[in-house]
Amino acid sequence: MSDTKQIKPPLTIKLCAPRGFCAGVDRAIQIVELALEKYGRPVYVRHEIVHNKFVVDGLKAKGAVFVEELSEIPADDAGRPVIFSAHGVPKSVPEDAEARNMFFLDATCPLVSKVHKEAQIHDRRDREVLLIGHAGHPEVIGTMGQLPAGTVALIETEEDARKFQPKSDRSLAYITQTTLSVDDTAGIVAVLQERFPDIVAPHKEDICYATTNRQEAVKHVAPDVDAMVVVGAPNSSNSQRLREVAERAGCKVAVLIQRASDIEWPDFEDARSLGLTAGASAPETLVEEIIDAFSTRFEVIVETVRTAEETISFNLPRELRDVVSTPQAATG
Known part of the structure; x- marks a missing residue:
């Protein structure tokens, strides 16, 4: 009886850094x-x-x-x-x-608390406040809840920005959810600034450093891999944005999964390179679990691709x- 060992196909995993916990x-x-x-x-x-x-x-x-x-x-x-x-x-x-x-x-x-304070300052200065964010997300509910009901206008899309009508002749100011797509938000802000050139912007970017850094890492890796895995929960805004960023960067297979048991293996059978990252609320142990799962089916080489250092x-x-x-x- 032949004792031939099945040869596993090669797979290079490009591990995004920074990733995971902020x-x-x-x-x-x-x-x-x-x-x-x-x-x-x-x-x-x-x-x-x-x-x-x-x-x-x-x-x-x-x-x-x-x-x-x-x-x-x-x-x-x-x-x-x-x-x-x-x-x-x-x-x-x-x-x-x-x-x-x-x-x-x-x-x-504390970076969410910063946005809360911005909303309160704008209101005290008699500015009408626009919040760029996703309806129903806890962060958005919390931020809108810093001011009386009906005070803050929620802007979710560029179309919302085009349709928005101020309630009065007060000056306008915008703030943003901290976990948004950097590119989507830039598009919305561009529409608002075109329509309302004097709108007051945040003194410092509201989208947090961790969201920005993780999206930049994905943009760097996604065009060069056959597939991209984002480890994170479906109700995690920053994780969902990472998957979207990978798709827009040209990655044909970009999936968000919580655990190794969620991997749909047919999606990866032809992959020879894989990008791997994790949302800001996903622990590193789940990243390691995903690598171990791929190692059972592929001959894995892991390469870390670092695009920023985080010391905050x-x-x-x-x-x-x-x-x-x-x-x-x-x-x-």
Whole structure:
């Protein structure tokens, strides 16, 4: 009987860098873990702390309880810590928590908080505020909720920008969701600036550094590979944008998957090169899981393609700094 070993086809995986966790996500997860360490279980979290089932399930196993509304928290647990997710919340949420005498920790990404402050400043300066973003996304709900209902106009597309009509003769200002497509947003902004030359732009770009860096890495890799895999959740805005960026860069097969078990192998049977990245809320362990899965079917060579360095870090809430023995920041 012949003992011939089946030869696996070669596959070069071009691993995008930066990828995966950003400083805001890293900080938010650390806030939940440190709160559990300091206060014990349960710790309540309003909405998914970040949009990744693997991360959420891991925190559930440690004692985090996820709710969509504060009213879901049992009265007997009103004194337990409540954490607001990295996406941010409307002003009404902390007000509700205070009315219920709840102890809460805010894990809102500082770059999202920056956009909240911009909205408030524009409103104080009597400007009509336009928010470029996706309807229904928690970050958009949180940002629009910084001002009274009906105050902020949501612009989702270039067509929305063309149709928008100011409510008054007040000056205009725009802000943006932090996880948008850089190119799509530039197109929308161009329409607004053409129609309203005096519209006030953000002092510094609202789309966050991590979103921009991950999209640039994909733009660099996608034209040179047969297929592109983005590791991330379907409800993760920044992950969905990475898949779209890969498609627009000319990659014929660009898919978003959560786990290795989601891989549709027929999509990759003819691939000899693969781009691989991860959204800002996807942990590196899932990237490694994907590489391992491809290694069972292909002779894999991994090449890292780095297009930027990331060194940013954000401080933790004061209430948790005593739990950390060394730095008082979460690094990303």
